[in-house]
Amino acid sequence: MMTRAEERVRRPVPTEPLTRPGGDGDGPSKPDVKRPDTNELLKRMRRIDPEQARRYRQRSGQ
C-alpha cells in the first residue's frame, strides 16, 4: 500500500492535465469507438422497472 502511495507522490505532474474534449493526454477523452446504434440503450431502459420510482421514498437530508 505504501509503495503505491509513494508512486503517486513521485508521479510527475502533467503539464497539460486537461485538454480539449476529444483530445488526447490525461484530459477529457471520448473512447475511440464508432457510435453504436441505440438498440442497446433502449434495451437497458426497457429493463428499468417503471414502479421503482413509485417505491423510492427517502428521508429528507441536507
Add this chain to the structure above:
Amino acid sequence: MNRLLGIETEYGLYVEGRGVAEQVMEAVGLLRSCPFPAVKGCWDYRLEDPRRDMRGFRVEHLAVDPNDAQIEREHPISLSEREARCDHVLTNGARLYNDHAHPEYATPECRRLMDLIAHDKAGERILLACARAYQEKIGATVKLYKNNTDYHGSSYGTHESYLLKREVNFDVLASTMTPFLTTRQIYAGAGKVGVEVNPNPRVPYQISQRADFYMDTMNVETLYRRPIFNTRDEPHARMREYRRLHVICGDANMSEYATTLKVGTTTLVLDLLEDGWTVNLFIVDPVRTAQSISRDPDGKWLVETDKGVMSAIDLQRRYLQAAQQRFAGRDAETDWVLREWETVLNLLETDPELLGDRLDWIAKRQLLSLFAESEGVSLDDPAMIALDLAYHDIDPAEGLYHALVEQGRMQTLTSEEAVQQAIQHPPADTRAAIRGLCVQRYPSQVESVNWERIILNSGEQSVRIDLSQLTGDIRDLTRRLMAASDITEFVNLLQSPRRASEPHKEAQQ
C-alpha cells in the same frame, strides 16, 4: 489551481421491502458492511458549529423538514448518536458516514480538479462495494443513487467546499457569488423529470434537481428552507484566516465533465474575489429566477437584475470574461476551465444538444426523448421518473449514465487507474495525506479525527496534531512522513516548527 476543495455527496438509499421508517437502520447496516480499512467511530465533533452564521451570529436552532420530523417522532431508533452516525475515516483521507439516513461520502481535501474528480468517482465505487456487501448479507436488493431527490418532495444534498481567505468581505462574497450560483445550473444541472413543489404539468422536465427546494436567497440552513447561498461559518481551518464557502445549492453530477466545470468555474470566481473583483450587479429575486430558469430548459433564461434584463448565459459571461482577463495562462487546469466554460456557454446559446456528451441535464433528456419516441409515450409519462432515477444508479451494470459511458457517448476526464488509486490513497499535496497516513499506518492509535485535528495515542501520551493551518501544498512534508520509521518519528515530524514553513514550491506561486 491552488485551493482546498471537496465534495460531500449524500446518496439515496433503496433497500427492497424497507421504507423511510427503517432508513436510518439501513444506512447504518450498509456502512457497517464497508469492506475497506477504516478508523471507525472516532469522528471528533467538538470543533463543529453548523449554527454559526457568517453574518456574525449563531442561530438557536436549525430548521427541520416537518415531514421528516414526523417520521423521526413516530419511528424512534434505539441507537446512540455515535452508533447512528457510523463514522468511518478511510485510508484515502475521506469521511464516510450516515448523514440523516443517507450514506455520505465526503472526499478528502483536494487541490487539483483532476484529483477531486478521481476522488468523487472513488466515492461511488466505495459506496457500491458497501451496497453489494450489505445486499449479500441481508439477501435483499440494495441500490444507491447519486442524485438529490426522491421525486416525492424529499431532497438530500451534494455540497461543495472551497477554502478562501477571510479577508474577502462577507457582503462582497455573497453579492458576487449569488448571481453566479443562481445561474450556473445551465451547465451544472443534473436534470429532473417533473416539479415537486407547486406541481405544474406544463413542466415535464427541468434543468436542476435542487431548484424546487430553494426557499431563501441566503441563510445558514441546510435541512429545510434551503438557500442558494449558505452562510454557515465553519471553515475547518484557522477561523481568523479562512472562510469555507459551503455550496449547498448544487446538483449531484454523474458527468465528470459537469463536475469539473462546476467546481472549476466556482473556484475561478473565488479567485476573482480574492483578486478584488466583484460582479457589481444583483438579481432582483434569485429564488424565483433559479426556479424559472430550471423549469424552462428551452427558454431564454432571462434574469432580471438591477442593471436590466439579461440572459443567464450573458451573466455567466461577465464572470468568464473577468477570469479570462486575469487568469488566462496561469496553469493548465485554469486554461481548461476557461476554454470549456466559454465553449459551453456558446453552445448553450447556439446548439445545446451538442452538449449531450458532457452535461447531465442534456444527456438525460436525450435519453428520455429516445425512449419516448421509441415507445410512443410522452415525456410526462410516469415511467420517465423511473428512467430519471436509473440515470443516477451507481451500479455500472444497471445505471443509465454508465450505459452512456460504456457506449462512448459521454466524455470522461479521469482514468480507471486514478480512481483505483483514489480509493486507497489521499492526494499527496493536501492535509488529507496526513489523515490518510494515520489511518493506513496507525489505525489503532487514532483516538479522534476530523478535518482539522487528529489525536493520536503515541504510546504513553495523546498527541494533538493540528491540521488547521496546513492549507498549502504539503508534498514535501508527506514525503518525510512516509519515510518515518515509527509513530514517534511520524509525530515528531508533525510537531516540528519547520513543518509548515516548508511548503512545496508550487504553493508559493
